[in-house]
Amino acid sequence: MIVGGGFGGLPATRALSSAHDRLEITLIDRHNYHLFQPLSYQVATGGLAPSEIAMPLRHVFRRQSSVTVLLGEVTGFDLEGRRVLFAGEQSAGGWLPYDELIVAAGSDYSYFGHDEWRDVALEVKSLDSALEVRGRILHAFEAAELEPGEQEGWLTFVVVGAGPTGVEMAGQIAELSRQTLPGEFRHIDPRQARVLLVETEHQPLSGFRAPLPRRAARALAQLGVELAVSHTVVGVDARGVELQDESGARQRVSARTVIWAAGVRASPLAAMLAEAVGGEVDRSGRLTVEADLTLPGHPEVSAIGDMVRVRDAKSGEPATLPGLAPVAMQQGRYVGRRLARRLPGQDRGAPFRYRDKGSLATIGRARAVADVRGLRFSGLPAWLAWLVIHIFYLIGFENRVVVMLRWSYSYLTRGRSSRLITEAAALPKATETPTRARQTASVR
């Protein structure tokens, strides 16, 4: 049984189903699709359509009759009884037995403990939220066009967290406002939009080695992104954010659109598993697993991806691997293959080792930074490397050609054809109430 059809669960299911076709494999996911998450920020700015980065899970495994896909959530574990509590989309649900279990439930954002910020400051990791962000960003420009007195707030976009997702998101909003939208409005100049990228550390992309953070900062500035490093977000509401610098001084920024890309928190399933084995989770909610990714005392249960820390085979110390797709993919393949090999009763094999093939982050069109096999580079070469790798990894996506064509087209024309405000993207209640109450007639 595999819980989660993301970058960890998908390769695990693949490795298992291709090794043996007599297995009974059950893959459980809350969504009916596998999402190519590193590109979901593209959906949030209308650059790509959802179907270009999401693939129905049933379709992926349609030829593996050993694989059963269940749409629903896992809400509990009974490790002694070897079963999980499953809640299906309809009335369906109950305890499902397993022989071997792989949990790959991923992570979510933490909002620094302020769950009430979640409604205002959306993330772009999930497809639903990315679609909502797309609607809110497009709405903001529409509202600015209609409300001359409210332009400052509508045309200010705050992105919290300057990791790869935050940097990419800020870059995309800047490109949208400066390259795609100009000419489409009559009362505002979209180029006046302010894109503010807030980061607690003193530089963006602090996970990258020098000089890449500095180069990323320069590329962001060229795109028109304002960088507020060494600043922490201490307040978020429908009308703006409150920032605090290192001296403790606070300032308020009026902004109707806030996007959250900071503070990862592991799936609650990590804490459930930790509790079941008498272990603890770290500050980010991550569970500690053995060097072979199994649960202490439960060799039949593995947990992978960014919901776990992995105990070093020699020192025994838990280490946190970067929360990146390649880590989850390598772990998924490792566990899938190990299980496939172990089935006839062989030994468990070597511990998991992450092979770091490098890091890449794109900032905008033809702007990126790369640290690949020790080689650090930026600009167009890094962007091309990013493009090739991402298109290559859209494996299983039959529409890879379509995505490539669309990207090339969008690169040449600077257009964004998916700029649709659909219902999922309705504005949050919080921002509606105060404005609607004013009832002014402000159309020019």
Next chain:
Amino acid sequence: MIVGGGFGGLPATRALSSAHDRLEITLIDRHNYHLFQPLSYQVATGGLAPSEIAMPLRHVFRRQSSVTVLLGEVTGFDLEGRRVLFAGEQSAGGWLPYDELIVAAGSDYSYFGHDEWRDVALEVKSLDSALEVRGRILHAFEAAELEPGEQEGWLTFVVVGAGPTGVEMAGQIAELSRQTLPGEFRHIDPRQARVLLVETEHQPLSGFRAPLPRRAARALAQLGVELAVSHTVVGVDARGVELQDESGARQRVSARTVIWAAGVRASPLAAMLAEAVGGEVDRSGRLTVEADLTLPGHPEVSAIGDMVRVRDAKSGEPATLPGLAPVAMQQGRYVGRRLARRLPGQDRGAPFRYRDKGSLATIGRARAVADVRGLRFSGLPAWLAWLVIHIFYLIGFENRVVVMLRWSYSYLTRGRSSRLITEAAALPKATETPTRARQTASVR
């Protein structure tokens, strides 16, 4: 001022903006996109992505600086004062003045006067609703896979109304279940899905001339669609529909998914305009306009599309034109050009005449019926004609090439890459309550 950016308003705006660039043209729409409505049923079954049939209105008119696009709704008219009441998406709103007004607000479905059916039986004309239908259809198969005791209801799909949209929709569901989904489920056979197409008349596509309705019925049968002609829907709820035949006998069909494609009702703006000029609307809520599409006594106001009936220039009798895109497009161009010509003070020109270039309806892949310039044909030739015409009319859609590639691909593989259940597609509350309450554990 043009109200509505659909098949009527878009050509009107184009004709006006290309004739004079010194005009001040305001285009108002509730959505930020123009929708290629004849293909929205394709979105409802995952064949096309929303962005492939919808185009941001601002993008269409980005180079016409005379055109201002406003996102919002018109909620009232003051014909004497020559102004409309506008409600913007935010607090923006108020009376907007015009010199010349074109109202092209289209129509909606009537639900035979039962507005409470609307939540259960969704239509596929609007993009939001089509996305919701997509989610419900895909959900239904997921639920059937999880709930063995409920398969009959989940695997029965009722389409109400066998006009072009209903026929296309029923054909698409049949193809989805018989060609795309088989092999993807483990506990159900999607080919067992029952697709029931209900029609009050004694044949499908009753607007087409013989022998096309008969051929359409045969093509539907070949696809596996069950046709219930001479039956009227007299009840709809979350668990099924009640049908009545001509003898008055009733039967209940258990079905969790009902799609509505019957009984058109004009936009409420038609009744508002009719009231303002002391006129009346017909049974479908349509307003009667003069032969030149203007309002009686108000030559500065035109109304077009399927919200109007047009008075014959000679007999003076109002005639109902078919509610098709070509009618609205020809009317939009006619009014736009007439206004452009009239501006210097010339006469009003000839009355509007609809040039019927024929009718086409597709039933499924390589199955269609066509009545073009007196020539009636069906099967593959009709389908090819349909394909060429539809792709041709996706004019202004920069991604026409992408759509074509995707169609060719999907034709060859019978895949549907947009089969995503996104949040907009959550199940209606009505169906959730009874099933959740049961709390059975029915996963095998």
